[in-house]
Amino acid sequence: MQIKKLHYLSGITITIFVGLHLFNHFISIFGIEYHLEVMDKLRLIYRNILVEPILLLAVFVQIVSGLKLFGTKRKTVSSFFEKLQLWTGLYLAFFLIIHVGAVLTGRYILQLDTNFYFGVAGLNTFPFNLFFIPYYALAILSFFGHIAAIHAQKMKQSIFGMTAEQQAKFILLKGIILTLIIFYGLTNGFTGVEIPEAFNILLGK
Ligand code: HEM
Ligand code: HEM
Numbered sequence: 027m028q029i030k031k032l033h034y035l036s037g038i039t040i041t042i043f044v045g046l047h048l049f050n051h052f053i054s055i056f057g058i059e060y061h062l063e064v065m066d067k068l069r070l071i072y073r074n075i076l077v078e079p080i081l082l083l084a085v086f087v088q089i090v091s092g093l094k095l096f097g098t099k100r101k102t103v104s105s106f107f108e109k110l111q112l113w114t115g116l117y118l119a120f121f122l123i124i125h126v127g128a129v130l131t132g133r134y135i136l137q138l139d140t141n142f143y144f145g146v147a148g149l150n151t152f153p154f155n156l157f158f159i160p161y162y163a164l165a166i167l168s169f170f171g172h173i174a175a176i177h178a179q180k181m182k183q184s185i186f187g188m189t190a191e192q193q194a195k196f197i198l199l200k201g202i203i204l205t206l207i208i209f210y211g212l213t214n215g216f217t218g219v220e221i222p223e224a225f226n227i228l229l230g231k
Pocket of ligand 2: 044047051118125139144166208212
């Protein structure tokens with residue numbers, strides 16, 4: 027199968043998961059308890075023995091195929107959205123390797139429940155937040171940036187008089203707003219989250 031097609035198919039699989047995943051993070055603006063409750067329900071969908079191997083395989087395929095596409099396209103890109111596609115893809119490769127590696131290490135080696143607190147321990151603790159703020163922000167922004175770049179290049183129709191490029195910029199704007207909202211939720215309205223002792227190992231305590 028063509029690499030681009032493979033990348034497209036695994037991309038759709040990952041996008042469905044990321045949609046649910048970011049919705050889960052968005053929910054944290056209504057409280058941590060609610061985030062945990064929603065994650066418990068969503069885990070029934072993505073953390074069962076049927077779906078999770080497919081998701082993890084899709085992540086692997088996405089990174090390998092994406093890096094191949096990066097290699098072939100690197101010398102030929104010229105427009106803003108082509109460049110955006112390339113560099114957001116590269117960041118997503120970096121992020122997904124660390125992020126999924128961390129989640130699996132947390133679950134199987136550290137024997138932790140990789141829940142809300144696992145995800146936000148570093149984000150809410152100085153000096154780890156100096157890494158985690160750009161790390162998570164760029165991940166959400168890159169996801170939206172990658173989608174916006176595809177949209178700008180593939181969309182042929184105008185919507186409400188907006189050209190494909192204007193629509194793509196609108197997707198980028200939505201990504202920025204969602205990032206801010208999610209950060210608000212994950213940091214308890216920017217006041218900080220107290221991390222339970224069970225997660226001390228993540229913070230070197
Ligand atoms: C969340 C993960 C990702 C999703 C949902 C995703 C999705 C997509 C989709 C749907 C396309 C359009 C394919 C087509 O034109 O039919 C694409 C293109 C591309 N992606 Fe990704 N991708 C992801 C991660 C990555 C990664 C990790 C890289 C690695 C650098 C990457 C690099 C690229 C490149 C270079 C293209 C342009 C291909 C071309 O136009 O020839 N992507 N991506
Ligand atoms: C603020 C941003 C994010 C935070 C705090 C976060 C946190 C987490 C947590 C806590 C888990 C474990 C879930 C569980 O045990 O049920 C997880 C899993 C995962 N996340 Fe994220 N995530 C973020 C953004 C993203 C983004 C942008 C992507 C993709 C582009 C992503 C991809 C994944 C994947 C593939 C898994 C593995 C699912 C599994 O099999 O358990 N995450 N994330």
